[in-house]
Every structure is written in structure tokens, then in C-alpha cells.
Amino acid sequence: MLRYHKHKFIFVDAQKTAGQSLTETLKKNVPDLEKLVTKQKHGSAITGRDILGVDKWNEYYKFAFVRNPWDRLVSWYSMILGICLDEKMSQINTKL
Numbered sequence: 001m002l003r004y005h006k007h008k009f010i011f012v013d014a015q016k017t018a019g020q021s022l023t024e025t026l027k028k029n030v031p032d033l034e035k036l037v038t039k040q041k042h043g044s045a046i047t048g049r050d051i052l053g054v055d056k057w058n059e060y061y062k063f064a065f066v067r068n069p070w071d072r073l074v075s076w077y078s079m080i081l082g083i084c085l086d087e088k089m090s091q092i093n094t095k096l
Contacts, residue, residue: 001036001043003060004030004032009061009062010036010063011063012044012048013043015072019065036052045062048062
């Protein structure tokens with residue numbers, strides 16, 4: 001989750017929505033961009049509100065991107081399958 005105080009916006013990075021690409025682009029092009037500290041890589045809007053407090057949170061324009069739920073599920077499945085295949089290949093290579 002990124003905050004830009006000068007123009008009062010917060011970007012909430014939802015999982016599997018190309019948020020990392022936007023985050024990298026914003027970091028390169030927007031001075032004084034601040035990362036709101038969260039335990040998870042993808043903090044929720046509720047977490048951001050809790051960090052800043054309701055009054056401060058309400059001062060900002062918030063935005064996020066969403067994805068077709070089916071596409072998101074397929075993306076998750078592909079990612080998990082890829083991790084499993086990588087682990088399996090690693091085990092096979094170790095045995096060879």
C-alpha cells in the first residue's frame with residue numbers, strides 16, 4: 001500500500017492484479033512516495049485505515065485495481081501449480 005501525501009492518494013495493492021508493476025512504476029516516477037507498513041505484502045484498505053486513523057484516512061483518495069474473479073482464480077492456480085512443479089523438479093534434480 002502506497003501513500004502520496006502531496007496529492008493525497010493511497011494505492012491499495014490487491015493480490016493478482018499487476019499491482020507490483022504499478023508499484024514499481026510509481027516508485028520510479030513519484031517523488032516522496034511512502035509505503036504504509038503492513039505485515040502482509042498486500043495490505044487491505046481496512047489495515048491502511050487502522051494505521052492512519054479514520055480521520056487521516058478520509059483525507060485521501062484511495063484506489064485499487066480488481067480483476068475478473070475467474071481470471072484471478074486461474075492465475076492463483078497457475079502460480080501454485082508452478083511452485084509445486086518447481087519443487088518437484090528440484091527434488092528430481094537432487095536425486096539425479
